[in-house]
Amino acid sequence: MIQTETAVGHGRTVALGLAAFVLLALAGLAMPKWLTFLLTMAAANGLVSLGIVGLMRGGVVPFGQGMMLALGGYAAALAFNKLGVTDALLLALGGGVVATLAAAPFAPLLSRYRGIFFAMLTLALSMVTYGLLMKLSALGGSDGFNLGRPTLFGQVLADAWVGYTLYVLTIALATVMALLARVYFDSTRGLVTLAVRENELRVEYLGGSVRQAMTINFILAAFCGGLGGALAVMSLGHVEPTFSFWTTSGEFVFVAILAGWQSVAAVFIASTVLEVVRSFSSAYFPNTWQLALGLFLLFVIRFLPKGIGSLWMRGSTR
């Protein structure tokens, strides 16, 4: 009976995820190009925030996840320009792998820290990366550099379809990662992460490893960040050091807080909200859009402290 419920629970999640993907993919055919681009960026950036949410479930918030975005983005752009790798899927996955490899040596160190110390250490790492990218003329310095049009499964993408194809690829990967994240959050490891958030001492006295949980979550967040970075760079056609700047990281944290740690779908909804607010506010009141964003965040923290995901995850303690 219980097994059936679990299977139905995951089956329902997968069905909903696939339905959302098909719906968005079909809707993309009728959307104006600016909207498919906006949703592509929302999904790519949402992946970065998904990694942050994974860490938030363990009680820490990184302020330097822009570094993962930059690492994934630069890796994809360099692979395209220097190695001749043009396949969009390979570039995206490669971005995730490079960010993971770059983050792995720091993960055991960071797993020892909590609260503001964890946040500041991740911020420091991202700002060091930013400084290096600014100074490295081989990587375009402060201007960054461009990359051309990727291919997909050996097919050259036509002018009319390149935006849509990247949009479908991005939401497809976002759907897969969202479903995997849901499975992980509901797994035994996922539950131990939630326990770490509340009481590390008891986790250790029950035989669990707090540091292992935090290390794994940091590495998974790096993969999500790198994947998102590569996807974003392919749609933008450009990469630059500001990806690793602290304000960029702040936007990902904003999305994660807006979403809350309970719902995976909420991360992508929150990311879309940010992109919409950013786009329209930049157009209609360009110098004060951060003000609107800040007020919105205050509203969410005051009335939905567990994020917008808590609206439909009410009653769930996990």
Add this chain to the structure above:
Amino acid sequence: MSLLLQAQGLGKRFGAVVAASDINISVHTGERVSLIGSNGAGKTTFVNMITGYMKPDQGRITLDGLDITPLAPRAITRLGVARSFQIPQLYGDLTVQDNMLVANACHDQKLSFWQPARRPEAIARAETLLERFGLAEHRERRVAELPGGVRKLLDIAMALTASPKLLLLDEPTSGVSADEKFPMMDTIMAALGQEAGTTVLFVEHDMDIVERHASRVIAFYAGRVIADDQPAIALATDDVRRYVTGELLQE
């Protein structure tokens, strides 16, 4: 009964305060040992040293002949030593059943990225223990909403999830009303009685409970063991009557 736990020459100081001095204790499988003593006598320090929370300045501790003195709490837990806490260490935002599932997941050596925490065998194990401790009716309640006595029971039920060889209970009835103490301790001991081969060390201040549930008493005073015998004998010694129960002081 085989030798399970052996503490040899344990010493621990906190500055000028001697928390443990030349502690030599052997515990055999299946024993119900009560640790008694006034506040600051060294009972909790002893428990903390066994579970790896504190390292002794001198001496060694063996479990089944294996030296566990340098090991971290997690490693000691995995060798079969579990504990409950004087102040229950629970997950207040989670439900009672989820707390049990956390305990089960932490104990799982092969933690999985895919295997659901709410899988049938984990829930069945959780339900068995919840039933045994009389907690089944609370399974869907958030722990933060529970009364103190129920939290105490849940704290112990979680420790028991791993079917430990040695269970240490730090003041299992503290903070519980006098009326509830006996039924609660009866529930705990009945539940433990169904765990084959679990040896229990419990810190307790109520001598009626000690006499009723312990097969052996170890009394501490100023970091030293002043009595180690069957309850009737240990509680009748002058040192215990003077420094623990205070009977001689009253006389």
